[in-house]
Amino acid sequence: MKNDKIYDIAILGAGAAGLMAAIAARRTGARIAVLEKNEYAGRKLYATGNGRCNVLNRTAAAEDYRSGEEHAAAFAADVFAQCGPAQLQTIFESLGLDTVEEGEGRLYPRSLQAASVVRALERGAFGKIPDCGDSAELICGFEAKEARRDPDGSFCVTAADGRDIKARRLLLASGGKAGIQYGCDGRGLKIAESLGHRIVRPIPALTGFVCEETDVLEKLAGVRVRGTVGLYAQQTGGAPVLLSKDTGEIQFNKDSVSGICVMNVSGYYRRRGGEKFFLSLDVLPELDETALAEKLAQRKASLGDYFLDALLPEKLAAAVMELAEKEGQTPGSIARLLKTLSFTPVASKGWKDAHTTSGGIALDEIDPGTMGSKLVPGLYAAGEALDVDGPCGGYSLTWAFASGWIAGQNAARNR
Numbered sequence: 452m453k454n455d456k457i458y459d460i461a462i463l464g465a466g467a468a469g470l471m472a473a474i475a476a477r478r479t480g481a482r483i484a485v486l487e488k489n490e491y492a493g494r495k496l497y498a499t500g501n502g503r504c505n506v507l508n509r510t511a512a513a514e515d516y517r518s519g520e521e522h523a524a525a526f527a528a529d530v531f532a533q534c535g536p537a538q539l540q541t542i543f544e545s546l547g548l549d550t551v552e553e554g555e556g557r558l559y560p561r562s563l564q565a566a567s568v569v570r571a572l573e574r575g576a577f578g579k580i581p582d583c584g585d586s587a588e589l590i591c592g593f594e595a596k597e598a599r600r601d602p603d604g605s606f607c608v609t610a611a612d613g614r615d616i617k618a619r620r621l622l623l624a625s626g627g628k629a630g631i632q633y634g635c636d637g638r639g640l641k642i643a644e645s646l647g648h649r650i651v652r653p654i655p656a657l658t659g660f661v662c663e664e665t666d667v668l669e670k671l672a673g674v675r676v677r678g679t680v681g682l683y684a685q686q687t688g689g690a691p692v693l694l695s696k697d698t699g700e701i702q703f704n705k706d707s708v709s710g711i712c713v714m715n716v717s718g719y720y721r722r723r724g725g726e727k728f729f730l731s732l733d734v735l736p737e738l739d740e741t742a743l744a745e746k747l748a749q750r751k752a753s754l755g756d757y758f759l760d761a762l763l764p765e766k767l768a769a770a771v772m773e774l775a776e777k778e779g780q781t782p783g784s785i786a787r788l789l790k791t792l793s794f795t796p797v798a799s800k801g802w803k804d805a806h807t808t809s810g811g812i813a814l815d816e817i818d819p820g821t822m823g824s825k826l827v828p829g830l831y832a833a834g835e836a837l838d839v840d841g842p843c844g845g846y847s848l849t850w851a852f853a854s855g856w857i858a859g860q861n862a863a864r865n866r
């Protein structure tokens with residue numbers, strides 16, 4: 452279907468980055484089309500933070516971000532220098548979204564409802580706001596299949612149903628593949644690739660691990676414990692290399708290990724061939740192994756068989772005692788196990804479970820000052836589509852909003 456209208460900017464994706472880009476761009480008076488395959492904007496946003504949406508992290512800084520190629524911090528520093536968490540908070544306040552802070556800088560809407568965030572973004576992008584230019588046009592049910600750059604420098608985006616949208620600028624805000632049930636299937640990355648961009652292989656991040664030790668996990672299902680997790684890679688015959696470590700709540704399920712700290716290391720599970728990976732859990736991180744062995748010996752002397760009582764959840768204590776059978780269940784062998792409980796990931800929990808994507812559009816081909824492509828004039832990208840990911844705690848959305856704002860501003864400015 453032909454549509455002769457030419458927009459200044461077509462934004463692909465009405466998620467966090469795309470809506471924020473539309474808000475920034477409309478302030479310049481640009482004519483904007485936001486193309487969304489779902490029947491409404493912000494579908495994934497409604498599911499964030501268990502329906503409460505951890506909308507920003509007040510303390511988010513460049514060093515909190517990584518990439519599949521390990522060099523996101525300098526890129527993120529340029530982005531946050533222009534639009535950091537404080538500026539984003541001000542933008543949200545101007546849209547009527549008050550926030551409340553929980554621990555570690557995590558900001559939630561005062562209503563504790565993700566819907567408030569979506570409504571604020573929709574107001575900013577599509578509502579009538581004085582002195583703010585025309586509102587952006589939201590075109591739902593538009594599943595982009597491909598995009599091309601025409602000889603006149605404009606872009607043409609074609610939907611699965613044959614509709615075409617033409618625009619002078621194209622802004623890719625179509626996410627990665629995480630939360631695939633909410634609409635992201637990596638098609639946007641394929642479009643970026645077809646336009647000439649290199650894609651760092653996307654892998655699920657902020658997710659748990661399905662592990663080999665199902666016999667142990669079945670006994671531990673439902674247990675939650677505070678601890679430290681290290682993700683290690685090992686080449687055949689080589690020493691294990693620590694890829695990432697984090698501390699927090701660890702959750703055991705009948706075939707997998709998850710919890711915030713496990714999710715935070717999952718983006719490093721990037722198989723390059725020939726490597727084995729393992730998770731090493733320390734479920735009593737407050738004591739080193741020697742001190743723990745001494746403590747266990749003292750407790751054993753005074754409490755007998757009950758020496759692990761109250762130190763650990765019952766199911767975990769029982770499983771550890773069983774694992775220590777071969778080594779005589781001495782305080783030393785139990786302390787070693789508690790500090791290095793090992794699980795072997797066979798896979799991450801996958802795209803349905805993942806909260807974000809590690810990998811995406813390679814950063815060396817994007818200008819962090821404008822979020823513009825260094826290869827394709829008029830092309831911009833923002834959010835999870837880029838090879839940038841951060842930990843749990845509002846960091847992903849902070850990134851999506853910050854990069855979306857800059858991309859929208861610059862796509863409009865340079866039209």
Ligand SMILES: Cc1cc2nc3c(=O)[nH]c(=O)nc-3n(C[C@H](O)[C@H](O)[C@H](O)COP(=O)(O)OP(=O)(O)OC[C@H]3O[C@@H](n4cnc5c(N)ncnc54)[C@H](O)[C@@H]3O)c2cc1C
Binds near residue numbers: 465468494625627634
């Ligand atoms: C369950 C869950 C909970 C989360 N909770 C939090 C949280 O509390 N705090 C936090 O910071 N982060 C959270 N995240 C991560 C965060 O939601 C994402 O990182 C963020 O939404 C990415 O923003 P984005 O705009 O780049 O992509 P998205 O928000 O994924 O938006 C991309 C949009 O593009 C559309 N699209 C994709 N392909 C096409 C196509 N071919 N044609 C047309 N449209 C297309 C999609 O339908 C979608 O609407 C959570 C993620 C999940 C899955």
